[in-house]
Amino acid sequence: MQTISKKTISDVLLHNDVAVLTYTINYPYFTSTCGTDTTLAINQFYEIQSRQAEKYCREVLYAQAVKDAMYAKNNEFPFHSYEFFSDYVVTYNENCITSLYNDQYTYLGGAHGNTLRQSQTWDFQTGRQLQLTDFFSNATNLNDAIFNVIQHDISDRLKEAPASYFGDYPELIRGNFNINGFYLKHCGIVIYYQQYDIAPYASGIPEFFFPFENCKKETP
Known part of the structure; x- marks a missing residue:
């Protein structure tokens, strides 16, 4: 400890x-x-x-x-x-x-x-x-799995807050992805992007939560 x-x-x-x-x-x-x-x-x-x-x-x-x-x-x-x-x-x-x-x-x-x-x-x-690949069982399709979840989350967020992400975010989440840009929480992993990577300044540092199995999804 x-x-x-x-x-x-x-x-x-x-x-x-x-x-x-x-x-x-x-x-x-x-x-x-x-x-x-x-x-x-x-x-x-x-x-x-x-x-x-x-x-x-x-x-x-x-x-x-x-x-x-x-x-x-x-x-x-x-x-x-x-x-x-x-x-x-x-x-x-x-x-x-x-x-x-x-x-x-x-x-x-x-x-x-x-x-x-x-x-x-x-x-x-x-x-x-520890690396991000240490927490995902299927490292071969790791990037595709991550991008699919992030893109879906952003699509939902845009419904509540239009213009909170750049219009070309599907390309930006891939081009600006940092394999080291994550941290661990009790029930999952948070992947984040830097300011301006995929969203305007007002959106801050965008975060996306990936729950572990048998854990309830939570807000970053």
């Missing part, structure tokens, strides 16, 4: 005494009864990932924020401080299996920010990151 605590990296970066970038990066730290070495490796995975995100903030976003702040000042435009916020949600944590997703929100001073989602499902006994 895994016990999860939250670690945080955060800072406010200034330029000429003006806060141009704020970042907060939350990431999980695990203790587990399922394996010491595997737990150490998984913790290192999130530590490295978080430090890379911080480096991106300090070296890339900060330089861009400073440039925009100077331009705004020189042209007497209002400047909206940049923001980077990363947080995780644990969706399944039973026995030696833990599944979670991480949403990285970046605001660059425009009308709204953008969110990028990543997810992992871990077997703490082996240290292996």
Whole structure:
């Protein structure tokens, strides 16, 4: 079993005494009864990932924020401080299996920010990151089975909310499919797409639930 605590990296970066970038990066730290070495490796995975995100903030976003702040000042435009916020949600944590997703929100001073989602499902006994094919018995026809369900779900959703998906969604769900874009829940799997992949910004991150056998279908 895994016990999860939250670690945080955060800072406010200034330029000429003006806060141009704020970042907060939350990431999980695990203790587990399922394996010491595997737990150490998984913790290192999130530590490295978080430090890379911080480096991106300090070296890339900060330089861009400073440039925009100077331009705004020189042209007497209002400047909206940049923001980077990363947080995780644990969706399944039973026995030696833990599944979670991480949403990285970046605001660059425009009308709204953008969110990028990543997810992992871990077997703490082996240290292996589980794949989507581990949860489907018929891997040969996996993609066709997934796309058929997603296309049917979108068709139903469009009846209630027209224009909530792009008109060419049958092609987009195939072209933008990410085999790693899933996370585990108690009774099934959620497959998701990134913002703008198959739907307008207002639709958020589209999610589609695939229940396990003998489980009642639920809303993601």
